[in-house]
Amino acid sequence: MSKFAGKKLLLLGERDGVPGPAMEEVFKNLSDVEIIFSVTECFV
DSSP, rough: OOOTTTTTTEEEEEETTTTTTHHHHHHHHSSEEEEEEEEEOOOO
C-alpha cells in the first residue's frame, strides 16, 4: 500500500517537463487514488 492510497490528487504537468496525462497514468497504476484534475500547462 502506498502513501497515496485513498488520496485525491490535482496533477499539474509542464509542457517541457512531465505532462499531466503521463503523471495520471503512473498514479492510476500505482494505487487507488482519485485524480480530480489533470492538466499540462506552459510556464514561461
